[in-house]
Amino acid sequence: MTRTAIQLYDFPLSGHSHRARLMLSLLGLEYETIPVKLAEGEQKQPAFLKLNRFGQVPVLVDGEAVVPDSNAILVYLARRYGHGDWLPEDPLGEARVQRWLSAAAGPLAFGAAQARLHKWRGVPLDYELAASRARALLQVMDEELAERPFLAGDAATIADVSLYSYTARAPEGEISLQPYPHVRAWLARVEALPGFVAMPAVKN
Ligand SMILES: N[C@@H](CCC(=O)N[C@@H](CS)C(=O)NCC(=O)O)C(=O)O
Structure with a gap:
C-alpha cells in the first residue's frame, strides 16, 4: 500500500511554518508543502x-490526521515519528520541554516575531514593547544556555526546534544577538x- 505523503500548509517566511519544516527535516520525513x-x-x-479555524499557517496533514498549530505539529511529529529524546516521556522531562513551548507561544x-513583523512588513504595533519582550526572553535563554547545551537538557528536543526560527531571525526585527x-x-x-x-x- 502506498503511503500518502505528509502535506504542510505553509508560508515560506513564517517562522511558525519554518519550525514545522525544520522538524520534518530533522526527522528525515518526506513531505510536500502547499503554499x-x-x-x-x-x-x-x-x-x-x-x-x-484560527485561519493561520502552518497546518500539517498526515493521512487522516489534520494538525494545526506549529507546536502541536512538533508534538505530533515527535510522538508519531520521533525516536530518542525529541519529546521525553517522563513527567519532568516533558514538563521541561512544555515550559519552552509556552515561551515560544508567548514571549x-x-x-522577536512581532518586532520582525513590524520592521519587515511595517505591521503597526508597539515595537518597543515587542523589542523589550524579545530581549527579556533572550536574557533568560542566555543564562539557562550557559548551564546546558540545549534548552531542555543535554540533548536537542522540540523545545529547541520551537525556539530556533524566530530567535535566529531576531536581527531582522533589529534585535541584536551580540x-x-x-x-x-x-x-x-x-x-x-x-x-x-x-x-x-x-533581507541581507
Ligand atoms: N499559534 C500559531 C501561530 C501561527 C501564526 O501566527 N501564523 C501566522 C504566520 S507566522 C499566520 O498564519 N498569519 C496569518 C493570519 O493570522 O491571518 C502556531 O504556532 O502555529
Missing part, C-alpha cells in the same frame, strides 16, 4: 478554515544537527 497566500487572505477562506511570538553569546552558540548547535534546514532571510 498559502497570506497576503491575499487565503488563510481566512472557508476551504482553509476547515483545516484550521517569542509577541517579542549580547547573548550562549544563545549564539546554541543556534550553531541547532544548525549542526543532521537534517537542519535554514529559514529564508527577508
